Amino acid sequence: MTQEPEPKDTDKPTSSIPEKQIFFGIDVTDAPKILSWSSLGGTGGLCINFLIQGDWTKAAIFFLLFVITASWGLIWAFGKSFLDTLKDGLAGTGKTRAERLLVSMEQQEKISAEKSIQNAAKQAEIKRLTDFESRYLEEQKDTCHRDEADGVREEDHLDNYPVLQEIFVPLRLIDSPRELGFNRYEELEGGQISDIWQLLRNSQDKEKLKRISIRARGGYGKTTLLKYLAYTYSNRASGDYKAPKFIPFLLYLSRCVKFINQDDSLQLPQLLTDHAHKLLENQVFTAPDDWAKNLLLNGQALVMLDGFDEIPSSEERVKVSAWLNREMQKYRKSVFILTSRPTAYRLDYPNKKPFMNYWINDFNDKQRQEFLEKWYIYQEGKAAKGLDRGIEKKAKTRAKSLLDQIDMRPELKALSGNALMLNMMVRYHRDKKGKDLPQRKFELYRGILELQLDRRPTEKGITLSLNSAAERQQVLQLVALAMMQQVTSSTKKDDEGFKQISHEHLIKSIEQALTNKGWTIKADEFLKQMVDVSELLVKRDENYEFSHLSFQSFLAAWELYDLKAEGEKLIYAKSSLDKWKEIDAWKDTFVFYANLVDPNQLIQKLVELDQEDLADFIYRQINRADVAEPIRKLVTNNLYQQLEEYLENQQWYEADQETWKLMLKVTNREEEGWLELENIKNFPYEDLLTLDRLWVEYSKKHGFEFGFSVQKQIYVECGGILDFSDPSSKTWNEFCDRTAWKSEGKWVDYPDQFFRVNFMNVNGHLPREGGSIRARQMGIFSRIKTCEV
Numbered sequence: 001m002t003q004e005p006e007p008k009d010t011d012k013p014t015s016s017i018p019e020k021q022i023f024f025g026i027d028v029t030d031a032p033k034i035l036s037w038s039s040l041g042g043t044g045g046l047c048i049n050f051l052i053q054g055d056w057t058k059a060a061i062f063f064l065l066f067v068i069t070a071s072w073g074l075i076w077a078f079g080k081s082f083l084d085t086l087k088d089g090l091a092g093t094g095k096t097r098a099e100r101l102l103v104s105m106e107q108q109e110k111i112s113a114e115k116s117i118q119n120a121a122k123q124a125e126i127k128r129l130t131d132f133e134s135r136y137l138e139e140q141k142d143t144c145h146r147d148e149a150d151g152v153r154e155e156d157h158l159d160n161y162p163v164l165q166e167i168f169v170p171l172r173l174i175d176s177p178r179e180l181g182f183n184r185y186e187e188l189e190g191g192q193i194s195d196i197w198q199l200l201r202n203s204q205d206k207e208k209l210k211r212i213s214i215r216a217r218g219g220y221g222k223t224t225l226l227k228y229l230a231y232t233y234s235n236r237a238s239g240d241y242k243a244p245k246f247i248p249f250l251l252y253l254s255r256c257v258k259f260i261n262q263d264d265s266l267q268l269p270q271l272l273t274d275h276a277h278k279l280l281e282n283q284v285f286t287a288p289d290d291w292a293k294n295l296l297l298n299g300q301a302l303v304m305l306d307g308f309d310e311i312p313s314s315e316e317r318v319k320v321s322a323w324l325n326r327e328m329q330k331y332r333k334s335v336f337i338l339t340s341r342p343t344a345y346r347l348d349y350p351n352k353k354p355f356m357n358y359w360i361n362d363f364n365d366k367q368r369q370e371f372l373e374k375w376y377i378y379q380e381g382k383a384a385k386g387l388d389r390g391i392e393k394k395a396k397t398r399a400k401s402l403l404d405q406i407d408m409r410p411e412l413k414a415l416s417g418n419a420l421m422l423n424m425m426v427r428y429h430r431d432k433k434g435k436d437l438p439q440r441k442f443e444l445y446r447g448i449l450e451l452q453l454d455r456r457p458t459e460k461g462i463t464l465s466l467n468s469a470a471e472r473q474q475v476l477q478l479v480a481l482a483m484m485q486q487v488t489s490s491t492k493k494d495d496e497g498f499k500q501i502s503h504e505h506l507i508k509s510i511e512q513a514l515t516n517k518g519w520t521i522k523a524d525e526f527l528k529q530m531v532d533v534s535e536l537l538v539k540r541d542e543n544y545e546f547s548h549l550s551f552q553s554f555l556a557a558w559e560l561y562d563l564k565a566e567g568e569k570l571i572y573a574k575s576s577l578d579k580w581k582e583i584d585a586w587k588d589t590f591v592f593y594a595n596l597v598d599p600n601q602l603i604q605k606l607v608e609l610d611q612e613d614l615a616d617f618i619y620r621q622i623n624r625a626d627v628a629e630p631i632r633k634l635v636t637n638n639l640y641q642q643l644e645e646y647l648e649n650q651q652w653y654e655a656d657q658e659t660w661k662l663m664l665k666v667t668n669r670e671e672e673g674w675l676e677l678e679n680i681k682n683f684p685y686e687d688l689l690t691l692d693r694l695w696v697e698y699s700k701k702h703g704f705e706f707g708f709s710v711q712k713q714i715y716v717e718c719g720g721i722l723d724f725s726d727p728s729s730k731t732w733n734e735f736c737d738r739t740a741w742k743s744e745g746k747w748v749d750y751p752d753q754f755f756r757v758n759f760m761n762v763n764g765h766l767p768r769e770g771g772s773i774r775a776r777q778m779g780i781f782s783r784i785k786t787c788e789v
Contacts, residue, residue, distance in 0.1 A: 131285065132276075132285045132286070132287055132288065132291070133247065135280060135283065135285050136276045136279060136280060136285070137233075137234040137235075137236070137247070137248075138234070139279040139280055140230055140234040140248060140250065140279060141230075141231055141234035141235055143230075143250075143279065144164065144227040144228070144230045144231040144234070144250065145163065145164060145231065163378070164224070164227060164228055164231055165228075165231065165232075166374060166378050167371065167374040167375050167378055168224070168228050169363075169367050169370050169371045169374070170195045170196075170197075171195065171196070171220075171221055171225055171360050171361070171419075172193050172194075172195065172360070172361040172364070172367070173193070173194045173195060173196065173199070173214065173358040173359065173360060173361070174193055174194070174358065174359050174361050175194075175356065175357060175358055175359075193361070194358070196225060196229065197241040197242075197243050199212060199356075199358075200238075200241075200243045200244065200302075200335065201241075201242060201243050201244070203244070203335050204244050207332070208356050209335075209356055210332065210333070210334065210335045210336065211328060211335075211336050211338075211355045211356065212335075212336070212337045212338070212355055212356050212357075212358060213337075213338045213339070213340065213345065213353065213355035213356070213357050213358065214337060214338070214339045214340075214358050214359075214360060215339070215340055215341065215342045215345055215357065215358070215359050215360070215671075216339075216341070216342075216359060216360035217341055217342065217418075217671065218341060218420070218548065218549050218550060219418045219419060219420025219421060219548065219550065220360045220362075220418055220419055220420070221360060221419040221420075222306065222307075222339040222340075222360065223306050223307070223339070224419065225339075225360075226250055226304040226306050226337065226339060227250065229248060229250075229302070229304060229337075230248045230250040230304065233246055233247070233248035233302060234248060245300070246300060246301060246302035246334075246335065247295050247300055247301055247302070248302045248304065249272050249275060249276075249301060249302065249303050249304065250304045250306065251271070251272075251275060251303070251304065251305055251306065252306050252307055252310070252540075253305055253306065253307050253308055253310060253311050253320060254307055254310035254311055254312070254499075254500065254540065255540060255541050256271060256320075257311050257312070257316050257320055259271065259274070260319070260320055260323050261316065261319065266323075267327065268292075268296065268303070268327040268330070268331065269290070269292040269293035269296060270292075272292040272295075272296075272301070272303070273287050273291065273292045276292070295334070296330075296331035296333075296334045297331060297333065298333065299333030299334050299335075300334070301331070301334040301335070302334070302335050302337070303334060303335070303336045303337070304336075304337045304339075305324070305336065305337065305338045305339070306339050307339060307340070308320070308321075308338055308339065308340035308344055308345055308348075308349070309340045309341035309343070309344035309345065310499060310500075311344075312499070312500060314347070314348050317344060317348035317349070318348055318349075318350055321348065321349040321350065321351045322351050324336075324338070325351045325352065336355075338355065341584070342671040342672075343584040343671065344584075359672055361676065362417025362418070362676065362678060363416060363417050363418075363419060363422060364417075364678065365407075368403060368406065368416055368422060369399070369403060371419075371422060371426075372399035372402055372403060372422070372426055373395065373396050373399045375399070375423075375426050376395035376396070376398050376399045376426070376430070377391075377392055377395040377396070379395075379430065380392075380394055380395040380398075381395075398429075398430070398434060399426075401429075401434050402425065402426060402429045402434075402437075405429075405436060405437055406425070409439075410682060411439070411440065411441075412425070412437060413682070414682060415441055415444075417678070420548060420550070421441070421444075424444060424445075424448055425437055425444070427448070427451075428444060428447055428448060428451070431451055431455070432447075439623070440595065440622075440623055441621075442554075442592055442595035442596075445550070445551070445554045445592075449469070449473060449536075449551075449554075449555075450469055452534045452535065452536055453469035453472045453473060453534055453536075454468070454469035454472075456534075457533050457534070462533055464529050464533065464534070465521045465525055465526050465529060466519060466521065466526075471517070471519070472526075472530075472534075473555070473558070474513065474517065474562070475510055475513040475514065475517075475526065476530065476536060476537075476555050477513075477555045477556070477558050477559035477562065478509060478512065478513040478516075478559055479501070479506065479509045479510060479513070479555075480546065480551075480552045480553075480554075480555035480556040480559060481555075481556040481559040481560065482501075482505075482509045483498050483499070483500075483501050483552060483556070484498055484552065484553070484556040484585065484586065484589060485498075486498040487577075487585045487586070498585055499545055499549060499552070500540065500543040500544065500545045501543060501544055501545070502542060502543055502544075503542060503543070503544065506527065506544050507523045507524065507527065510523040510526055510527060511523045514526070527544075531544075535547060536551060549588075550588060553586075553588035553589040553592055554588075554592050556589050556592075557589045557590075557591075557592035557593040557595075557596065558592070558596065560589075560593055561593060561596040561597065568597075571590070571593055571602075572605060572609065574586050574589075574590075575590070575606055575609060575611050575614055576609065576611075587614075587617060590602075590614065590617075590618055591617070591618055591621040591622065594618045594621075594622050595622060595623075599618065599619075599622050599626050599627055599631075600626075600627060600628050600631045602618065603615045603618060603619055603627070603631050603634075603635060604631055604634065606618070607634055607635070607638060612635075612638045612639065613665075615635055615638070616635055616638070616639050616665070617668075619631075619632070619635045620666065620668065620684070636686070636690065639662065639665075640662070640690055640691075640694065642658055643655060643658045643659060643662065643691075643694060644694060644698070646658055647694055647695070647698035647699075648698060650702055652755055652760070652766060653751050653755055655695075655766075655767075656766055656767050656768055656769045657769055659691060659695075659767045659769065660767075660769045662687070662691065663675065663683075663687075663691070666683070666684050666687040667679045667682075667683060667684075677724065677779050680724075680779035680780055680782075680783055681724060681779065681782075681783065683780070683783050685783075685786075685787040688708070688780075688783060688784065688787055689787060691708065691767075692707045692708040692709050692784065693707075695707035695708070695766065695767060696709060696710065699766070704760065704761070704763075704765075704766075705763040705764070706763075706764065706765060706766040706767065707764075707767075708767070708780055708781070708784055709784060710763060710764045711739065711764040711781065712781040712784050712785070713764075714735060714738050714739060714763070714764045715727075715731075715735050715778065715781050716781075717738075718731045718734040718735045718738060719731045719734070720735065720778060720781065722781055722782045722784075722785040723782060724778070724779050724782040724783075725778070726778065727778050733745075738762075738764065739762060739763075739764040739765055740759040740762035740765050741765075741768065743759070750768065750769070754768065
């Protein structure tokens, strides 16, 4: 029989009975319990024994010990039970609490992990946004870095396009008193002169400044101004002007119109996002979700919309104006700036114009000097490959020589208020080594074209197609006239517009010109040279246009001249266009054409065609010495015929209004609607003499004494000085009292009270309209003095 092995400790069954505690061979596991009950039995027995023996003292002592022992045992039993129960309870509660703690810790770890993931995603999104905006701003800045104005490149391999920031001159913006609702001009001393940074600073507090329109005729720097803003904001330098921070968007409306027309549901955020992506094409950056929309809603976007007038057709401009109104209403916190030539904005923006309207003022003497000095310093520094005091002095000397020419020749000074013309003057001046500029605008353009099409490429060692600048110009002439002919009185919709031409049509026009002359070069090759070398044609997306509309007008006029009888027939047909003045497309072409033909015949023919306004416009834009005396009288008599009728019939209010219209017309300020002091200083003396003569003659005929010369005498008697300065308040108030423009210290309401008999009997009471701006009216008196009235 095999003996089973002794079980190992690890094989023994487990039990819930507490393990025994042995001390010196004695089991003391229940020592407290044994001691308590054994003590109770001993003390109780001794107490009884001493009672039997009659030993009451000892019996009492042991009875007390018995009670104490019994109490201790009871306490021990209760405490043991209580502690055991408490232990069991605490063990359960502790387990529950521990389990809950573990669960809570797991949840916290999970939440922390989720937050960590979210923070990482948020940081990644912020980095993505930051990287995208930084890259976008960099690309936007690059597109606005150069002053790519119309003109020519210089000799000596100079960069024709200076850095915009180095030559930019702040433009003066003026709001029109009439547009602000001031019929009595004395309530507003002219328009309020501002600059763009002042408007942007105030836009945060003034809701109306969040929508601005800036108007000016061609060449006044509308696009350059927006490029300057886009560059500054893209360079994060708006803080230098204490202006609010924006993300800039520079959009050319002529390029956007096709997207707006194709998709009626197109929204501005999508257009801005597409604009950014186009700048970043071929890069890995994409806009975060709702990027543009959030900028617009939070007032962080500066949206610049350039060239409303460059939208090809009237119908399209009307549609775009509605779209702009709709989108701007959605994003009232952001700032919008719209630029346009005046006519297109006035006629083709029929929707409510939600803008503060500003005009770009002519360059004044200070601006001219600042621009020419900056321009020459940049170019001379580039030529010398460094700028020092000697180079800077040389540049300022050359700038001064040009300024002296401009100041001595009124016809040049009149042109130099236009930024484009001043730019062309300085380029021509430098190319001709400081020689005198041409006498007329026409000759200046001809010199620029010669430089573009011949001398510049030759000096660069570039051989152009065809044999001469004249041949190259002939090809461009046909293209320019073909584009101008897209404007007709029956035009309903013109896909390209007269300012732009598609690549297909442009190639056909070039091929036609080459074929007519028997030249065999390729049209594509010629086009490429005109874009890349001569820079007279510019590519705009799928279309092309001349670098400036004035070049197109000049070349079209020359083509009409070359066409001889056919061209003459066409020019007279265009003079009969319906709303020629509103279309405003052919006016410059007529003026250039008048410089190529006998202007007397052209002007007389236009008068016969009842186109007196056009005849007068041409007369004022060409050299007066070329106009015969009979033709001058014909134009003048027609111009002032309506005023004479009003004066003869004592229609004083109508005569006053007509006088103001004539003053605007002869200074070419009809679009603006007001006169600058510079316009007054150069007011044509023949016209001022005629206006004054008519007022004096007809007023005396009817028993009154009116006219500018009458007012001038009163002004001098009131202490006025005839030096174009602003009079003192004392002189001004005394003058207004003497002429009854004021009565008992208050302005006489114009026109309701102004033409009452008691006021009309006062010498010098008329003319008044347009003359109540203090400095302008006093300027008229000073101009009368210089005209020796």
